[in-house]
Amino acid sequence: MIFEDCYIFTPGPVKMSEEIMEIGAKQTPYFRNAEFSDVTFACEKGLLEMVNAPEGSRVVFLTASGTAGMESVVMNLLSKDDNALVVNGGGFGGRFVDICAVHDISHTDFKVSNTNLADIEVLAPKEDYSTLIVNAHETSVGHLYDLNAMGAYAKKNNMLYIVDAISMLVTDPLDMQESGIDVVIASSQKGLALPPGLTMVILAPKAMEQVQDIQSLYFNYKSYLSNGERGQTPYTPAVTIMLQLEARLAQIKRRGGVEQSIASAKEIARYFREAIKGLPLKTYTPYMPNAMTTLTPTDGKSAMDIVNDLEDGYKVMVCPNGGEQRDIVFRVSHMGEMTKEYTDVLIDAMYAYYKIDRV
Ligand SMILES: *Cc1c(COP(=O)(O)O)cnc(C)c1O
Numbered sequence: 001m002i003f004e005d006c007y008i009f010t011p012g013p014v015k016m017s018e019e020i021m022e023i024g025a026k027q028t029p030y031f032r033n034a035e036f037s038d039v040t041f042a043c044e045k046g047l048l049e050m051v052n053a054p055e056g057s058r059v060v061f062l063t064a065s066g067t068a069g070m071e072s073v074v075m076n077l078l079s080k081d082d083n084a085l086v087v088n089g090g091g092f093g094g095r096f097v098d099i100c101a102v103h104d105i106s107h108t109d110f111k112v113s114n115t116n117l118a119d120i121e122v123l124a125p126k127e128d129y130s131t132l133i134v135n136a137h138e139t140s141v142g143h144l145y146d147l148n149a150m151g152a153y154a155k156k157n158n159m160l161y162i163v164d165a166i167s168m169l170v171t172d173p174l175d176m177q178e179s180g181i182d183v184v185i186a187s188s189q190k191g192l193a194l195p196p197g198l199t200m201v202i203l204a205p206k207a208m209e210q211v212q213d214i215q216s217l218y219f220n221y222k223s224y225l226s227n228g229e230r231g232q233t234p235y236t237p238a239v240t241i242m243l244q245l246e247a248r249l250a251q252i253k254r255r256g257g258v259e260q261s262i263a264s265a266k267e268i269a270r271y272f273r274e275a276i277k278g279l280p281l282k283t284y285t286p287y288m289p290n291a292m293t294t295l296t297p298t299d300g301k302s303a304m305d306i307v308n309d310l311e312d313g314y315k316v317m318v319c320p321n322g323g324e325q326r327d328i329v330f331r332v333s334h335m336g337e338m339t340k341e342y343t344d345v346l347i348d349a350m351y352a353y354y355k356i357d358r359v
Helices: 018-024 034-050 066-077 091-102 147-156 221-228 239-254 257-278 303-314 340-354
Strands: 058-063 083-088 106-111 131-135 160-164 183-187 198-203 281-283 292-297 330-333
Touching: 018 239, 034 058, 034 198, 034 239, 058 066, 058 221, 066 091, 066 160, 066 183, 066 198, 083 091, 091 106, 091 131, 131 147, 147 160, 198 239, 239 257, 257 292, 257 340, 292 303, 303 330, 303 340
Parallel strands: 083 106, 083 131, 131 160, 160 183
Antiparallel strands: 058 198, 183 198, 281 292, 292 330
16 A cells, blocks of 8 residues: 555554655764754754753653653663552553563552543542653543643652653643653654654653663663763664654744644644534543544444545545454544644545535
8 A cells, every 4th residue: 555645644653744754755864973963952952842841851862662761761760669650541551550560660550531630639549659650641542631630649749740741742732840740751653743763751850860770771761861961872863753853843833833733733623523523423532632533433333344444445544443442432633744624534534434415
């Protein structure tokens, strides 16, 4: 299949802009020099600005997918003395639980559903925790949590507050200072709309104090932080994706800043949700991010069949769920280079598929 012929609405990779794709078509440059250090510095500065990181925060750039960002945070910041409260509202929360288990970190699997955790104070188990870990947007079901409420809870209980923001940065608001977040995990292939392969971990000063010596060469934050002081990484970075990240951060700024990107994603999501009201589908959760809409068929059709038929018949790619949810839900991403025009292709395809006239 030629993917360029497809309309893409999957939650990572997402639709990329021409400007970013053109950088990907060029020769990868050598990177152990001052020119590339400036690229790293620009990326770090842009990211810190985007999340309103507190003074003195730093970014670790890892050449890996987002899960390495998640795992490396647990490896570098948590030890046997910690006790983590891990919010688990789906597949990605479950992944943090697995990571804590693999690394022998004592933790509670805090299973949640039907709440955005505005009431975490009431819902959280009454144990003594050192750390709160959450995926701001649980991408497996399209569910967004209340970052401020969790931050207030973490602050009150003196916990380190770790947020995987991979699938909501750029499309939904995140402010490290306002929410009291100590660690933000980002990844290239979601809202940043770059190719996969780069994960970024933003550490507030409080988190940097907790960085420890660990049994890993590649994932050792201390060496990333010291190399980062001269704009370098200890090992070869995803050079081209870093160049694309620099351009993407500049693009976001040029278009009116991250507030503008969030407003645009919000409007696209609203437009899509309004437009499909004539179809036998309902939204899966009341706590939807701007990044994505999760839908459940109300006419007994299999969600998996819908996904396959849309791709085969109309060249539009939405995202199925696995396991038990295979037939119950499918997901539509609004991340990346989305316009109403582009979204109309999907909406029209859905109406055509159901043989219903779009009004
Ligand atoms: C996509 C995603 C990740 C990272 O997954 P990778 O496949 O390792 O890039 C992590 N957390 C969330 C919430 C995600 O949506």
